[in-house]
Amino acid sequence: MFVDYSLYLVTDRGMLGGKNLYKAVEEAVRGGVTLLQLREKDVGSGEFYNIAVEMKKLAGLYRTPLIINDRLDIALAVDADGLHIGQEDLPLEVARKLLGPGKILGYSVSNQAEAVYGEENGADYLGAGPVYHTGSKEVAIEPIGPAGLKRIKESVSIPVVGIGGIGIANIGEVKESGIAGISVISAILARRDIEEAARELKSAWS
């Protein structure tokens, strides 16, 4: 399956300042987001499922693949296009086996060893970072910078997406690393005009 990783939006309802999640995502997709990851850290399984069902409808409307963060059960339950897991989630090989071969499996990495492990154990793409310091998430790991991103990219043959503090100001040096795309949260969701923010990033990337 061809997947366009160029502008990958990860959701974070905490960024929206009360704005409706689906409306925000719809604006982002209209502005050019190519891939969606639904991340929900503070809801029960039933609520996560309900949100994922709605997000799947929205993503389907715009033919944008929907990836679920962390929760394989939710990904299976809504027949999402894929699952993204981190180092603290289910083991990669277990997730690969249960998800099946037809779905997209993403894996978060911060160094070459994790990247190689990811490629060898079933990941379809890697989310590499944090590239820069970020306010989106509690991250204990030091930023890897564009140089770290380039080293990761060169250690594997699967697509690599940079994540962490990427925005208009640094998108140029990120792109020079040769990766497949950027994964953003606040650079889109924390902006007042979400559609315009997505459009600017899309245009800066191309």
Add this chain to the structure above:
Amino acid sequence: MFVDYSLYLVTDRGMLGGKNLYKAVEEAVRGGVTLLQLREKDVGSGEFYNIAVEMKKLAGLYRTPLIINDRLDIALAVDADGLHIGQEDLPLEVARKLLGPGKILGYSVSNQAEAVYGEENGADYLGAGPVYHTGSKEVAIEPIGPAGLKRIKESVSIPVVGIGGIGIANIGEVKESGIAGISVISAILARRDIEEAARELKSAWS
């Protein structure tokens, strides 16, 4: 598959006062617990998976079926014997479909309508309660009492297990409702001698 529901232990690490979870569960199983439910509410997916892997080994050693609370992904990942879901978790019919027919699916109910819904949508057994007030869990629902338990039991043909505040003091009136067993947390885990607590409940039930 025959399942002995008579003494069903639900784990709660918060009850253990620093005691090792596996050691506590092993003592409980030695004392006569017939079924185990692993419930973890405050850990990430990776840690839940690791705990479930260890619990599966322990349960296997004692040939005690292991049910996972809430998380279908964990149940699938460790090939547990079953899954228990509540009203706020994945929809019952979705869980049934993804879990497959060979596994045990439990469903929490508080009234007859939920019980009938559970039986008609794939539950193998029902956890009915809270029977009494309980300190184990934040419960917004008023206790249903032995009479409520009896009404639920009589409205379905699948096994019903009572849960919530059940212990030595009230096990007699609970058993009179005709249910298949009792589900306990604190009546075993909060006791200093866990094995003895299980043995007393087992003997009181028989």
